[in-house]
Amino acid sequence: MASAPQAANLPLFYKDLMPLNSRDHANWGSKSTENATWIVGQHAIPLTAEEFVHASRNYPIVFSNSDTPVPLALMGLNEGVNTFFDETGKLTDPVYVPAYVRRYPFLLAKLNPESEELSLCFDPTSDLIGDFSDGNPLFIDGQPSESCQATLDFCRNFEEAGFRTQAFVDELMKHGLLMDGEVAIQQQGNDQPFVYRGFKMIDQEKLRELRGDVLRTMNQSGMLALIFAHIFSLEHMSEVFGRQVQQGKGPVLAPAA
Numbered sequence: 001m002a003s004a005p006q007a008a009n010l011p012l013f014y015k016d017l018m019p020l021n022s023r024d025h026a027n028w029g030s031k032s033t034e035n036a037t038w039i040v041g042q043h044a045i046p047l048t049a050e051e052f053v054h055a056s057r058n059y060p061i062v063f064s065n066s067d068t069p070v071p072l073a074l075m076g077l078n079e080g081v082n083t084f085f086d087e088t089g090k091l092t093d094p095v096y097v098p099a100y101v102r103r104y105p106f107l108l109a110k111l112n113p114e115s116e117e118l119s120l121c122f123d124p125t126s127d128l129i130g131d132f133s134d135g136n137p138l139f140i141d142g143q144p145s146e147s148c149q150a151t152l153d154f155c156r157n158f159e160e161a162g163f164r165t166q167a168f169v170d171e172l173m174k175h176g177l178l179m180d181g182e183v184a185i186q187q188q189g190n191d192q193p194f195v196y197r198g199f200k201m202i203d204q205e206k207l208r209e210l211r212g213d214v215l216r217t218m219n220q221s222g223m224l225a226l227i228f229a230h231i232f233s234l235e236h237m238s239e240v241f242g243r244q245v246q247q248g249k250g251p252v253l254a255p256a257a
Contacts, residue, residue: 012046013038013104015125019111020148022139030147031128031135037089038104038126043076046100048161049168052226056233058084058095060240063178063200069169071230073098074240077196078251083243099158105129108155118159120152171223172202175210179203183234185241187250194241194251201234202227 010017039045044064047055048071055061055073063069075082086092105126108118122129129138136147144152172178181201184193207227210218218224244250 011107012042012100014107014123016123017107017109017121018124019109020106020120020122020138022142022144025131026139026142027137028129028131028139029133029135029137030151031132033089033128034091035089036085036091036101036104039075039082039085039101040087040089041080041082043079043081044072044074045098047071047073047098047165048100048158049165049226050161051096051098052229052233054096055098056229056236058093058236059233060236061230061233062181063169065180065198065200068166069173069178069200071165071169072199074237076244076249077237077241078244078249081244081249083240083247083249099154099161103155103158106151106155108159118156120148120155168223168226171218172227175206175214177202177206177227179206183237185238187241187245196237202231204231 044062047061051073052061052071059073059075062072062074064072075084084091084093084095091097105123105128107121109121110117111119137145138148139145169178178200179202181197181199183196185196186193215224218227241250
């Protein structure tokens with residue numbers, strides 16, 4: 001249900017990566033679109049901890065079932081189902097859109113494995129960037145344009161948020177607060193519930209058992225607010241399931257043996 005977003009050694013959405021530079025891309029521009037085609041059919045979107053409160057108003061927030069769990073906003077409960085974006089990639093409801101989606105087709109990446117320096121790269125298969133006259137120029141007189149600088153700042157902020165998110169997840173794991181998740185949803189007219197697994201969630205029993213000094217530290221750091229945003233967001237599981245059914249994308253129960 002919620003596997004870690006990795007494919008062919010490239011992050012989710014990205015089919016290829018190329019570094020942006022003023023020599024090869026002097027006349028290139030970027031443009032925006034209302035049709036985020038890259039998110040069509042994607043049900044689980046990476047989320048930074050700083051987005052938990054905003055995202056929890058619309059989506060269930062879970063953690064990927066991997067050695068290094070990643071927070072995910074669920075836009076559908078089944079693989080290949082996105083109930084918030086239509087088949088053209090257009091948003092169907094006025095909901096919060098995760099930064100991971102808004103960052104595409106750009107991202108910061110290491111060009112040299114031996115260096116910690118990150119460079120602004122892009123997916124060259126995207127039609128949002130290229131040598132076209134319309135859109136926002138990426139370079140002016142060989143220097144990054146205001147639009148390009150804003151994109152670079154956004155990607156830097158996203159990377160920094162990613163480090164803070166990893167620190168948050170590390171703390172959860174340190175205290176044994178993540179457990180294998182399971183949600184059962186009973187649909188009217190069916191005797192059997194639909195059971196969803198393959199993700200991690202907060203173990204509320206272990207949370208209640210934490211020592212007072214640990215809880216106090218978590219409260220002061222803001223961790224508790226994030227934990228409860230995650231817990232409360234799980235109430236959206238049934239809502240997203242209902243959206244799937246309403247859109248004709250609901251799961252089908254296997255016949256009883």
